[in-house]
Amino acid sequence: MLNFTVQKDRCTRCGLCVLDCPSRIIKRNAEQMPYISGEDEENCLQCQHCLAICPTAAISILGFKPENSLLASGDSWPSFEQMDRFMRGRRSVRQYADQNVKRELIDQLLATVANAPTGVNSRSLTFTVIDDKSKLNHLRQEVMKALVEASEAGKIPPRLSYIEKAIDAYVEHRADVVFRGAPHVLIVSAPAQAPCAMEDVPIALAYFELLAQSAGLGTVWCGLLKLALETAPELKKLVDLPPDHHYYAMLFGRPAIRYARTVQRDSAAVIKRPTL
DSSP, X not given: OOOOEEOTTTOOOOOHHHHHOTTOXXXXXXXXXXXXXXXXXXXXXXXXHHHHHOTTOOEEBTTBOGGGSOOOOGGGSOOHHHHHHHHHHOOBOOOBOSSOOOHHHHHHHHHHHTXXXXXXXXXXXXXXXXXXXXXXXXXXXXXXXXXXXXXXXXXXXXXXXHHHHHHHHHHHHOOOSSSTTOSEEEXXXXXXXXXXXXXXXXXXXXXHHHHHHHTTOEEEEOHHXXXXXXXXXXXXXXXXXXXXXXEEEEEEEOBXXXXXXXXXXXXXXXXXXXXX
């Protein structure tokens, strides 16, 4: 049951909910209140567009009431100039303070990132987070141990030869180039049968990266951890990662450094404008 309800004393019959419904299942005839027929309920994407777009807060759905949503307006958004500076100032952080981020902040970040878009609004993502530096240290030791064993057994394919450099750095100098001394890691995963599993994962991580940095945290995409988990699949059990999930990882924590200015690479992208 969708529990699609409309408060008659608030509804102005503007038709916005009908117009904006992606599945086109909200109907309204003449002076009739908007409604969803029982036979159409199964086609609902549960996107809550109807709740969000109603200007008079008349619509509730799925048990969610408009008064429990945050108001959205131009005044509540960062300006273009602020976002432009923020995007340019984003840095990959590889030096971290030796301290935990408060769990309350991590939970708040993940709750917000749960609102990131997913294909067909499938919302089938899993957020696996190591939120204690002692646990991350244990994971670090197990990952490096497994990589050393894989290297000695000749199980690392030539195309992944650069993992050998990470192994050598750890064995010879105790240099951590996989986890970079970060106290935390977030692994976002989606089941292979999700409509857009491979796209949903990096979208969620990109949202997390920007939100985390706005909260004063540092982040870095961790491709080496994924390569390690693929090289030694038994490690996936350590992080409770289902074997059939698409996934990627991101390190995060309090940065030990601060960048003073943006870099200059506006011409890095190739821009094309096809003549159609």
